[in-house]
Amino acid sequence: MNDDLEARAKISDRLSAPRELRTAGPPLLEVRGLCRYFGGVRAAHDISLTVRRGQITSLIGPNGAGKTTCFNAITGIFPPTRGEVVFHHPERGPVPIAGLRPDRICQLGVARTFQNIRLFPDLPVVENVKVGFHCRTRSGLWGTVLRLPGMLREEAEAHEAALRYLDFVGLLASAHDLATNLSYGDQRRLEIARALATHPELLLLDEPAAGMNPSETEQLMELIRRICDLGGTVLLIEHDMKLVMNVSDRIYVMDHGELIAEGDPAAVKSNPKVVEAYLGVQER
Amino acid sequence: MSEGPKVELLRLLPGGHLLLERSWGQLAASGGLGLLFLVLPAFVGFGHPLINVGLYVAVFAILSLGLNVVVGWTGLLELGYVSFLATGAVLTFNLLLWEGAGGAHPFASSSLGFLAIILLSGLLCAALGLLRGIPTLKLTGDYYAIVTLGLAEIVYLIFLNSEFTGGAFGMKLSSDSRPTLLGSRIYYDSWAFYYLVVLALGATVVVMDRLDRSRIGRAWAAIRLDEVAARACGIDVARYKMLAFGISGFFGGVGGALYAVWIGTVAVKALDVWQSILILCAVVLGGMGSLRGVLLGSLVLFPLRELLREELFGVRVPPEASNLVYGLLLIFVMRFRPQGLLPRSAGPVHPLDANEQEAVRRGRPRLFVLTEPAPSSSTETPGAGGGPRPGVAHSAETDGPSPDATDVHPGHEGRAATGEGPAEGTEEPRPGIAQDRFSPEEGSGPSSPREAGSAEDA
Numbered sequence: 213m214n215d216d217l218e219a220r221a222k223i224s225d226r227l228s229a230p231r232e233l234r235t236a237g238p239p240l241l242e243v244r245g246l247c248r249y250f251g252g253v254r255a256a257h258d259i260s261l262t263v264r265r266g267q268i269t270s271l272i273g274p275n276g277a278g279k280t281t282c283f284n285a286i287t288g289i290f291p292p293t294r295g296e297v298v299f300h301h302p303e304r305g306p307v308p309i310a311g312l313r314p315d316r317i318c319q320l321g322v323a324r325t326f327q328n329i330r331l332f333p334d335l336p337v338v339e340n341v342k343v344g345f346h347c348r349t350r351s352g353l354w355g356t357v358l359r360l361p362g363m364l365r366e367e368a369e370a371h372e373a374a375l376r377y378l379d380f381v382g383l384l385a386s387a388h389d390l391a392t393n394l395s396y397g398d399q400r401r402l403e404i405a406r407a408l409a410t411h412p413e414l415l416l417l418d419e420p421a422a423g424m425n426p427s428e429t430e431q432l433m434e435l436i437r438r439i440c441d442l443g444g445t446v447l448l449i450e451h452d453m454k455l456v457m458n459v460s461d462r463i464y465v466m467d468h469g470e471l472i473a474e475g476d477p478a479a480v481k482s483n484p485k486v487v488e489a490y491l492g493v494q495e496r
Numbered sequence: 497m498s499e500g501p502k503v504e505l506l507r508l509l510p511g512g513h514l515l516l517e518r519s520w521g522q523l524a525a526s527g528g529l530g531l532l533f534l535v536l537p538a539f540v541g542f543g544h545p546l547i548n549v550g551l552y553v554a555v556f557a558i559l560s561l562g563l564n565v566v567v568g569w570t571g572l573l574e575l576g577y578v579s580f581l582a583t584g585a586v587l588t589f590n591l592l593l594w595e596g597a598g599g600a601h602p603f604a605s606s607s608l609g610f611l612a613i614i615l616l617s618g619l620l621c622a623a624l625g626l627l628r629g630i631p632t633l634k635l636t637g638d639y640y641a642i643v644t645l646g647l648a649e650i651v652y653l654i655f656l657n658s659e660f661t662g663g664a665f666g667m668k669l670s671s672d673s674r675p676t677l678l679g680s681r682i683y684y685d686s687w688a689f690y691y692l693v694v695l696a697l698g699a700t701v702v703v704m705d706r707l708d709r710s711r712i713g714r715a716w717a718a719i720r721l722d723e724v725a726a727r728a729c730g731i732d733v734a735r736y737k738m739l740a741f742g743i744s745g746f747f748g749g750v751g752g753a754l755y756a757v758w759i760g761t762v763a764v765k766a767l768d769v770w771q772s773i774l775i776l777c778a779v780v781l782g783g784m785g786s787l788r789g790v791l792l793g794s795l796v797l798f799p800l801r802e803l804l805r806e807e808l809f810g811v812r813v814p815p816e817a818s819n820l821v822y823g824l825l826l827i828f829v830m831r832f833r834p835q836g837l838l839p840r841s842a843g844p845v846h847p848l849d850a851n852e853q854e855a856v857r858r859g860r861p862r863l864f865v866l867t868e869p870a871p872s873s874s875t876e877t878p879g880a881g882g883g884p885r886p887g888v889a890h891s892a893e894t895d896g897p898s899p900d901a902t903d904v905h906p907g908h909e910g911r912a913a914t915g916e917g918p919a920e921g922t923e924e925p926r927p928g929i930a931q932d933r934f935s936p937e938e939g940s941g942p943s944s945p946r947e948a949g950s951a952e953d954a
């Protein structure tokens with residue numbers, strides 16, 4: 213309880229303190245006129261947004277606004293009905309990724325986590341992270357069956373690197389537990405570790421703080437910031453306004469499947485449309 | 497610790513280092529099983545009915561392990577595995593009976609011919625497995641089961657009504673079409689064939705075990721546990737399902753070839769859907785996805801089947817009723833131990849060992865490698881070449897004044913810009929972090945000697 217109060221105090225301190233936004237790099241992901249309809253339901257309509265390298269961009273909106281639909285269309289879980297998604301690959305330049313298979317998109321460098329946690333429950337924690345390494349390793353059938361030195365080296369490296377990712381998110385101690393035995397907050401962090409293991413240029417986090425208590429949220433905020441500090445770029449869906457306002461450099465607001473506002477945290481906070489749609493009751 | 501004597505002991509064995517990661521229990525169980533198969537003939541002699549049961553168990557254990565790839569690892573309920581068994585058996589007999597030029601029976605007259613048959617049979621079935629994967633690739637659960645059942649039934653009916661399978665009469669080998677192994681023809685009491693089958697089982701177990709603990713096995717597990725998450729983690733689901741179909745088919749074909757030679761006649765009528773179910777029973781009984789479980793299941797179920805053919809306590813179970821016994825057995829297992837007799841162990845829950853802790857201490861994770869400027873590209877940037885150590889922290893300084901410069905390396909410029917942005921702001925320690933995250937091969941700072949040492953160890 214005391215922890216929680218302290219965390220709350222810390223958060224409100226940070227909120228009141230002026231925060232410097234990260235410098236915007238060149239665009240990393242450009243979404244232009246993205247639409248996704250389910251029959252007559254316009255889950256997402258004409259969404260355009262730009263994620264700039266090195267920044268934390270947030271996508272917020274009330275429940276059912278179409279945020280996760282956007283994520284799914286970007287990461288290829290289903291193709292967008294219309295619109296284009298361009299990912300600026302550091303070596304290949306702009307790559308249109310709309311309609312590609314999710315594993316191809318992941319290989320290009322866009323990783324994601326899920327709103328309803330999707331871990332591999334029966335696998336140990338460290339194996340979960342090693343699955344994320346899949347697309348960055350290449351030993352094949354012969355290497356595996358004959359246990360060629362290259363494959364053994366790759367396995368050892370993957371194991372070591374997986375442990376380091378667990379260390380990075382603070383789960384090293386439970387590396388050999390089953391993923392299903394982790395607490396809710398730890399499962400979310402494991403999902404982030406697994407996504408990081410795919411070596412993403414862009415990390416999409418779908419409500420990472422859902423169901424977390426304030427101190428866990430505080431840790432998560434720290435983690436997201438650290439990812440960004442190490443050169444990552446994050447696109448975040450989140451309901452926790454404190455978290456969003458605190459870590460984001462740019463915010464897009466959705467309601468009823470459409471974008472209603474965009475801008476930096478201060479501008480979005482004071483935007484009357486946003487207040488009406490989402491922040492209806494303002495806490496402070 | 498208990499690791500000491502084991503390590504010493506295993507190092508003495510040729511190839512013993514491969515066994516280091518095994519527990520004593522695993523070593524004892526696999527050693528015991530291998531020994532049982534190897535020395536059984538010494539007690540009863542070749543040609544004894546027990547040897548026959550041993551062959552039966554070994555051949556069907558290979559088939560069960562092959563089926564386990566799809567059912568236990570990839571998580572698809574396969575009901576048509578007998579197609580591979582039948583195809584392998586039919587191909588084997590056709591090749592053995594093929595007279596070649598001048599009635600020389602090229603495949604039946606030499607050991608090499610027989611081994612070629614086994615391999616060809618495996619490859620043909622692997623190809624069939626891939627072919628069958630085309631219509632079934634997108635199916636899961638009951639739909640996959642129904643389609644495989646239907647396809648197996650089609651294969652069964654085609655075989656039953658074809659010339660090349662002997663149709664309803666089946667095929668028999670003449671004395672000069674019997675396969676040859678190590679200079680003598682294979683009959684029911686052939687020692688060479690017995691050891692060939694045992695060797696094949698051993699090889700199958702080793703291959704399966706290696707697949708299980710590999711990148712491929714992980715990919716299959718991911719597909720089984722959550723296909724959407726597997727895709728999102730960059731796993732090409734179609735490719736790995738196809739791989740599972742191919743490998744499963746290969747071992748089905750190998751098992752089919754050995755089955756045909758073991759049983760001596762190929763009667764398509766006997767290769768109906770019940771054989772699929774029987775093999776599936778062995779997998780489910782032992783524990784889906786667990787190698788030792790599948791082996792135990794085979795070791796229990798197939799001898800039981802032989803036992804039921806005999807007269808027990810003056811009672812003979814009618815052959816049709818023997819399926820009831822398996823059914824009851826399966827009901828009991830499902831009721832009281834649904835995970836199987838020896839389920840797949842999730843690995844021991846233990847804290848990190850010293851090696852692992854050392855590995856973690858050696859460095860931070862390498863994040864976002866794609867944006868990481870490679871040493872070569874960072875020397876290209878103006879000014880960085882003369883610096884003491886090319887790297888991100890350095891290039892951030894040099895590129896700082898022109899963060900918006902359009903370069904051929906957009907990623908690189910972006911990194912520089914982001915590295916620079918916060919550095920001029922509030923937090924000082926950022927350059928330190930940037931140095932820490934260098935990968936081993938970039939050999940940065942104080943961690944490099946240890947890194948080099950570890951690379952040599954590996």
